[in-house]
Amino acid sequence: MESLYDFVTTNPEAMRQFSCRGILFLKIDCPxxxxxxxxxxxxxxxxxxxxxxxxxxxxxxxxxxxxxTFFVKKGAVTIEKIGDDPLCxxxxxxxxxxxxxxxxxxxxLVSTIGAxxxxxxxxxxxxxxxxxRSFYDSVMSYFETGKPPAENLLELKFRELLLHIVTTxxxxxxxxxxxxxxxxxxxxxxxxxxxNSLYNLELQQYARLCNRSLSKFKRxxxxxxxxxxxxWLLQRKLEHARRLLIQTDKQIIDVVLESGFAxxxxxxxxxxxxxxxxxxxxxxxxIVMAS
Numbered sequence: 001m002e003s004l005y006d007f008v009t010t011n012p013e014a015m016r017q018f019s020c021r022g023i024l025f026l027k028i029d030c031p032x033x034x035x036x037x038x039x040x041x042x043x044x045x046x047x048x049x050x051x052x053x054x055x056x057x058x059x060x061x062x063x064x065x066x067x068x069t070f071f072v073k074k075g076a077v078t079i080e081k082i083g084d085d086p087l088c089x090x091x092x093x094x095x096x097x098x099x100x101x102x103x104x105x106x107x108x109l110v111s112t113i114g115a116x117x118x119x120x121x122x123x124x125x126x127x128x129x130x131x132x133r134s135f136y137d138s139v140m141s142y143f144e145t146g147k148p149p150a151e152n153l154l155e156l157k158f159r160e161l162l163l164h165i166v167t168t169x170x171x172x173x174x175x176x177x178x179x180x181x182x183x184x185x186x187x188x189x190x191x192x193x194x195x196n197s198l199y200n201l202e203l204q205q206y207a208r209l210c211n212r213s214l215s216k217f218k219r220x221x222x223x224x225x226x227x228x229x230x231x232w233l234l235q236r237k238l239e240h241a242r243r244l245l246i247q248t249d250k251q252i253i254d255v256v257l258e259s260g261f262a263x264x265x266x267x268x269x270x271x272x273x274x275x276x277x278x279x280x281x282x283x284x285x286x287i288v289m290a291s
Contacts, residue, residue, distance in 0.1 A: 001076060001200055005040045005093050018148035020155050024093040027143045029086065039076035039201060041208040042093040045126070046070050047136050051087035054080045055123050058198045058240070058258060062123045064089075067133075069126040071174055074209055075192060076199040077122060090136055092158070096181055096211060102162055103182035110166050110175055119173050122195050127170035135161045189217075189224055197236040198260045203229055237261060238274045245283045252279055 008015050008026060016027045024042075046055075047069045055062045055070070055077050063082065064070055074096070081087055103110060126132075135157060142149055149157075166175050181188075189210045196209065206229065207217035221229045241259035244250055253264060261267040271279050 001037050001039050001205075003040050003205075004038050004091075005042055005044075016143050016146075018142070018154070020151035020158075022095050022098055023155070023158060024091075025139060025142075025154070026091040026093070027140075028089050028091060035078065035080040037076060037078050037199065039196070039199065039205065039209075040072075040093065041074055041205075042095050043074050043099065044072045045090075045092040045094070046072060047090045047128075049088040049090065049136075049140070051085040051089075052082045053087060053089075054082055056080070057122050057195070060121060060123075062125070067128065069128050069132070071124045071126050071177075073122050073124075073177070073195070075122055075196045076201065090139060099178055100182045102159065103166075103178050106163065106166070107182075109163070110179055119177075120191060120195065124174045124177065126165060126174060127168050129164055129168060131164050132161060135164075189220055193221070193225075193229075193232075197233055198240055198258070200260045200262050233260075234270065235274075238271060241267065241271065241279070242275070242282070245279055246286045255279070 005024065008017055009024065018025050046064060048064045048066055050066060052063060052065045055064060055072065057077055062070060138157060142154075148154070165171050166178065192209050193206065196206070201209075203217070204214055207214045210217055210220070212220065218229060221227075221232070225232050237259045241255050241261070244255045244258060248255075250258070252267075256264050256267045259267070261270075268278060271282070275282055277285070
């Protein structure tokens with residue numbers, strides 16, 4: 001899978017961008033492809049200026065329309081352009097550590113939100129106020145002039161955006177997520193893995209998502225799940241594929257991709273080892289049993 005963050009930071013000429021204090025500001029005028037799986041090691045705000053797109057995980061989808069803003073947690077999502085209108089959007093990639101520091105510095109403005117406002121969703125809608133729209137307009141002006149502002153000014157404006165987000169009542173779910181990130185001792189390894197287990201990521205990429213070296217990731221994963229990450233991921237993928245074979249009529253190639261396998265050949269081999277039969281025979285047998 002490709003990382004948009006990694007792509008644009010290693011190819012700065014590909015898209016208009018500027019950065020400060022670890023935050024990457026990006027303006028995209030069109031998608032590289034109509035549909036793609038994308039993963040990023042940093043959280044991201046997306047504000048749609050024109051056109052529309054769909055973000056979806058294996059369980060849920062969100063339509064991003066003109067004027068809407070969404071917060072996408074670090075991890076993987078599928079991105080698909082909708083309609084024929086040109087797509088234009090602002091994206092702000094923000095590391096976990098920046099959010100942690102911001103919340104700790106402004107803890108008097110936020111409080112831990114109750115459990116009713118907790119969500120495991122990968123994507124969280126952001127309620128947009130006129131002040132936030134002014135921020136987006138000002139960032140657009142920097143891109144249009146082609147001259148990035150001073151880093152101190154840019155960060156000041158971005159912190160103002162975050163302040164408005166965390167003091168807007170309708171953003172309770174996002175505020176809760178920010179507060180969880182800021183709590184000492186809170187480890188999101190389990191949530192990250194469960195949200196991203198059905199994507200074709202390498203162990204090193206999972207380690208980056210969990211803010212760990214590969215060796216520490218393997219140790220912490222074993223302590224959390226009492227199993228190696230490779231075995232756990234394979235079983236999650238196979239179980240998802242098995243459910244798709246039984247409950248849907250999707251073609252095998254679609255089952256393979258949606259379950260996070262790299263190719264059909266590998267899927268056929270490991271599925272037969274897991275169930276004792278081929279995917280097609282397994283599907284046919286389940287149809288006979290259900291009839």
